[in-house]
Amino acid sequence: MFEGLTGRLGDIFDRLTRRGALSEEDVGAALREVRIALLEADVALPVVKQFIAGVKEKAVGQEVLRSITPGQMVVKIVHDHLVEMLGSASEGINLEAAAPVPILMVGLQGSGKTTSTAKIALRLKTRERKKILMASLDTRRPAAQEQLKILGEQVQVATLPIIPGQQPVEIAKRAMQMGRQEGFDVVMLDTAGRLAIDDELMAEVAAVRDATKPVETLLVVDAMTGQDAVTVATNFQDRVGITGIVMTRIDGDARGGAALSMRQITGKPIKLLGVGEKVDALEAFHPDRIAGRILGMGDVVSLVEKAAENIDKAEAEKLAKKMEKGTFDLDDMANQLKQIRKMGGMGGMLGMLPGIGKIKNQLKDANIDEGILKKQEAIISSMTKAERRNPDIIKASRKRRIALGSGVQVQDVNRLLKQFQDMQTMMKKVKKMGQKGFMRQGLAGLLPKGKGFP
Template sequence: MFDALQDRLGGILDRLTRRGALTEGDVAEAMREVRRALLEADVALEVARSFVDKVKERAVGVEVVKSVTPGQMVVKIVHDELVAMLGSDAQGISLAAAAPVPILMVGLQGSGKTTSTAKIAKRLTTREKRKVLMASLDTRRPAAMEQLATLGKQTEVATLPIVAGQTAVQIAKRAMEAGRLGGYDVVLLDTAGRTTLDDALMAEVVEVKKAVNPHEVLLVADALTGQDAVTTARAFDAALGITGLVLTRLDGDGRGGAALSMRAVTGKPIKLVGVGERFDQVDEFDPRRVANRILGQGDVVALVEKAAASIDAEQAQKAAERMRKGQFDLNDLKGQLSQMQKLGGMSGVMSMMPGVANLKKQMAGANIDESVFKRQAAIIDSMTKDERRNPDILKASRKKRIAAGSGSKVEDVNKLLKMHRQMADMMKMMGKAGKSGRGPLAGLGAALGFGGAAPQIPPEAMEELKQGKMPQGLPPGFPGGGGIPPTFPGLGAGPKLPGLGGFPGLGKKK
């Protein structure tokens, strides 16, 4: 979502940091470019102008003049103001009210409101351990109620039974009564939407709000709609007094201006963001971490959380034990390939690492084909149990059979086996280093070459990570923590990228 803005701002700020002393003219020129970059990213004019004015006021002040590195101080000021514009602190959904807590979901048709309702319900049931009831108040759109009922079955969240002929207000009241009688903690009310703003839409949601007095009024907006989303946010806030925003499709290829503008024009926090199609792909919005990523500083905390959530602790522990013993067969390799895919592939991991903006450009230029993970897994699946455990028995005839079974070539099988040998040697080294106390962090799991269960990061280091800093107290093996660097499995002899070395087995797109 923010790639274009990240590239523009990164280039502007890089030029500042390469200079020595900064004049007021240097800052003014840079701020003009920053404003242009924000406008091109669909940020509202008033928001872009206010942002630049605040940065410029601080950047030509005493704190920059007296700084040893003026350019870096300007970068810090831009970061701080970006965080302030996005909302400073993360604010999740508030449930501090008597049960059942009514939450009203509003927004235009097509913004992803119904799907977001199901995602939020799933999040509340799995992470917050709350008993949730969903109810569709959309009596106009064909099959809208049936859609929510279907999503309820898929997410295993209860939905209010459909009664034909009731108005939105009547359904809302019935949902709250069912919530009280059923002992539910939260009732999510999915209201009707329109393709455009109109008086009938607003009148209906206002009546529903009066009837149930919701604790939260969440506006669901599509992050790809640009300035229209800002107009929508203003209108709904004026009519309902929304308490927060939910942005959908933040994983899309839009320019990101809506995310930067809506918080500023409404003064209401962005609480959750949709980052994928799966029901578990809705995250709490953290302004500091988003600012870090926009400025190319990565999001190591998100990487840690994603790894901890996607790695099976029991299997990771077994993998770590095998690694300590110097054992690494093709079953282990397949496990690493699977873990890497769960983390979003190499590009997904690299996007959350600090200082990778230039690296991402080189990766894009190298035309890297990450579907190699799936092809390599298919080759391993075409092997027998004995062949996976003991790759040395794979001779010419077996390789031909495996290639035919996986729809690949014998040379692809040979590449995979070569990569496995290289990784097996590396795992033996890591196992020995682990015994000597210098080994990989038993934490980020096999997918990152660390092996083990959830990462154990000292509290003081985690606090620095949340502040956008790269702490010194990270354990060996963690990015920036010294010791054995993390590995990216399945990525061997391909292009050389600075700081990453070679990636065996990673091909180019054809």
């Protein structure tokens, strides 16, 4: 989401940090560029003014201009102010109340509210070990209640039985009653949305709020709508009252300004981020990590957490032993491709690595295409067990059969086999160098030359 802003800020700070000393004019010129970059990223003007004023006050101080690394000091000040702008600390969903805890989901139609309800329910069920009941109060949109029921079946979370003709407040009361009677920990109430804010929508949401006394009222906003999302949040805060924000579609081509403006303008924290269409594509919002991503510092902590969630420890140990012994085969390669896709693909992983913005042009040249992962999985799936264990037997006729079975060209099969051979060569190098040699030489000694690699 912040790719454009990250690139602009990266260029500005690269020029700044290359200078041995900074004058007040240098800092002022850099901050003027930062101001333009933030405005182009759709950050609200009052937020930009406050941000630049706060950074400038500290950045032109004598302790910065006379420090050994003034450029790095300015970057640190910008980072700290970004964290402050985004909310300083991560805030999770509040469940500190007597069960069943009511959570009210509000927002405009099309913002991803119903899907987010199911995502949050799955998160609370798996991470917090809570028993969740979901209820759709949307009696206007065709099949809205059925949509939540289907999502409930997907995530294996109970949904309130549908009674045609009931109104939102009646449904909410029935959900709370069922929650108490059947021992649910949390009741999630998915309210109706509208294409735009109107008095009828606000009156309906307020009536449900008054009837259920929710512990959390979470506003779901689409990051793709930019400053419109901030306007929606302000209206809901003023007229209904919200406790937190869930931003969806942050994996899309959004400029990121809404996320940077939201906390400052509404005073309410962004709690969760929808990072994809899958039901588990939901992340906690960590201001310090997001600030790191914006400034190209990466987000290694989130990457490690994602790996811990998606990678089976026993399988990883088994694979490590096979790599050490040199018995790594195409089945193992297929498993690795699946793990990479689970972690958000190469783009998702690379975006969390420090300094990646500085080599993104090289990565484009290397033609990193997420579709290739699926294509390679299909190719391996079209092979026999014998072929996956011993790729050397795959000659011309077998390659044609595999290509036909996976819907690709023979050249694609050849490319996969060459990649597998390169991996085997790399593993032999690691084994030959030993752990100390590997640590001393690093990955640079293992990467193939050319093809986008330095």
